Amino acid sequence: MNSKNILYLLQQAPYLDNRVFETFDAVLVAAAFDQRVSLLFRGDGVLQLLADQKPEGQRNLAKMLTSLETYEVDQIFADARSFEARGLKVADCAIAPELLSKREIAQLIARQDLVLND
Amino acid sequence: MAIHLVQRAQAYLPCSRARADGDVVVLLGEGVAAALIDANDCYASDTDVVARGLVGVLPTSIKRINDAQLVALCVEHTPVVTWTKA
Numbered sequence: 007m008n009s010k011n012i013l014y015l016l017q018q019a020p021y022l023d024n025r026v027f028e029t030f031d032a033v034l035v036a037a038a039f040d041q042r043v044s045l046l047f048r049g050d051g052v053l054q055l056l057a058d059q060k061p062e063g064q065r066n067l068a069k070m071l072t073s074l075e076t077y078e079v080d081q082i083f084a085d086a087r088s089f090e091a092r093g094l095k096v097a098d099c100a101i102a103p104e105l106l107s108k109r110e111i112a113q114l115i116a117r118q119d120l121v122l123n124d
Numbered sequence: 125m126a127i128h129l130v131q132r133a134q135a136y137l138p139c140s141r142a143r144a145d146g147d148v149v150v151l152l153g154e155g156v157a158a159a160l161i162d163a164n165d166c167y168a169s170d171t172d173v174v175a176r177g178l179v180g181v182l183p184t185s186i187k188r189i190n191d192a193q194l195v196a197l198c199v200e201h202t203p204v205v206t207w208t209k210a
Contacts, residue, residue: 013203017208049138049209049210087141108142112143116126118203119202120203121206
């Protein structure tokens with residue numbers, strides 16, 4: 007099983023449909039198959055990180071994010087610009103992403119074999 | 125060197141921010157409209173440019189490519205990154 011660097015570029019706001027949940031499940035599958043998974047939340051996708059989510063009748067993404075640790079997915083990044091534009095802080099998040107500048111994002115992308123979207 | 129595929133005009137700016145030196149950017153589908161606003165030094169899909177009647181107004185810094193050339197670029201560059209969101 008050769009392991010690849012896979013980056014999930016997460017840009018969708020949650021709860022409109024199942025898209026975000028399905029991508030999250032795919033992330034866990036990739037991690038379970040020992041791929042080197044990184045997550046980059048940007049744009050509206052940063053909303054997926056918020057700790058205070060309380061959906062009715064849907065899975066709670068904030069709680070699910072905490073399970074990433076058990077799958078050893080610890081490369082969690084977010085676009086600093088997207089945070090600033092929305093007045094968000096790492097303290098507002100269910101899990102703490104590392105905020106990246108645009109140059110660091112370019113470097114992160116350069117290291118990948120595969121970049122997937124939600 | 126990565127290749128960035130821009131499929132919506134509003135996705136061009138985030139793509140340009142994440143573009144490293146030597147990365148290639150290709151405007152596809154609706155993304156070709158970005159050529160008229162802020163895109164430069166990119167490729168654009170010939171069929172999409174022609175379909176939208178942009179041949180006469182395309183800036184010179186945008187080079188039109190056909191599907192075979194697009195495939196060749198995708199083979200030569202890793203990773204392939206698709207941009208669809210602002």
